[in-house]
Amino acid sequence: MSPQYDRTRRALLSALASLTVVKMAFPASASANTDNSLKTERTLVIYLSRSGNTRVIAGVIHRSLHSDLFDIEPAIPYPDDYFQTVEQAKIERERDRDLRSPLKSSVSNIERYQTIYLGFPVWGTTLPPVVQTFLTTHNLADKTLIPFITHGGYGVGNSEALLARLATHARQEQPLVIECDQERRTTETVTRWLSTISR
Numbered sequence: 285m286s287p288q289y290d291r292t293r294r295a296l297l298s299a300l301a302s303l304t305v306v307k308m309a310f311p312a313s314a315s316a317n318t319d320n321s322l323k324t325e326r327t328l329v330i331y332l333s334r335s336g337n338t339r340v341i342a343g344v345i346h347r348s349l350h351s352d353l354f355d356i357e358p359a360i361p362y363p364d365d366y367f368q369t370v371e372q373a374k375i376e377r378e379r380d381r382d383l384r385s386p387l388k389s390s391v392s393n394i395e396r397y398q399t400i401y402l403g404f405p406v407w408g409t410t411l412p413p414v415v416q417t418f419l420t421t422h423n424l425a426d427k428t429l430i431p432f433i434t435h436g437g438y439g440v441g442n443s444e445a446l447l448a449r450l451a452t453h454a455r456q457e458q459p460l461v462i463e464c465d466q467e468r469r470t471t472e473t474v475t476r477w478l479s480t481i482s483r
């Protein structure tokens with residue numbers, strides 16, 4: 285081995301060694317980032333919203349916690365008309381739970397989330413049928429479930445009790461309960477106003 289070859293080899297090894305140090309310095313900070321992102325990835329905000337009240341709250345939680353977000357949607361959308369939706373929800377409630385409101389899509393990797401925020405509006409003094417479908421088709425065992433509930437002035441009805449029954453193996457936290465605008469009231473006010481306008 286020539287002295288020249290030896291010098292080059294030493295220089296190369298020393299350069300590689302310093303590269304290794306730099307490389308090791310990065311994973312320390314990168315792993316902190318990765319840990320953070322893993323932590324936030326484990327939180328999922330799920331919600332159903334028809335007229336937007338629950339969606340606003342879901343958005344605030346999602347942005348504050350940098351969580352993932354899932355919008356519960358029925359396979360067949362509810363009617364645009366409020367009163368038709370009330371009727372349909374009533375019919376669905378009376379159906380066998382297994383035949384109710386299939387979902388448009390499911391959360392395929394629910395097992396990777398540890399904490400789930402679940403938001404829904406009270407419908408007919410209870411959990412909307414499509415939220416019931418969500419709960420019976422996803423395994424929330426051992427997850428922390430934090431509900432946020434909106435209603436139009438009549439309270440949560442039996443939605444909390446039913447939620448506890450359907451997500452029996454989840455650790456349920458105290459819900460956030462907020463009274464919000466009612467689509468019914470807005471619809472009736474606008475309809476009355478329209479009828480006063482001479483055409």
Ligand SMILES: Cc1cc2nc3c(=O)[nH]c(=O)nc-3n(C[C@H](O)[C@H](O)[C@H](O)COP(=O)(O)O)c2cc1C
Nearest residue numbers: 333334335336337338405407408409434436437438
């Ligand atoms: C089909 C239907 C049924 C409802 N039933 C109730 C009820 O039983 N009690 C109540 O306080 N509000 C009821 N509401 C009002 C909603 O719970 C309330 O306006 C809620 O904030 C709507 O949330 P969203 O804007 O996210 O859809 C009902 C609304 C709909 C569309």
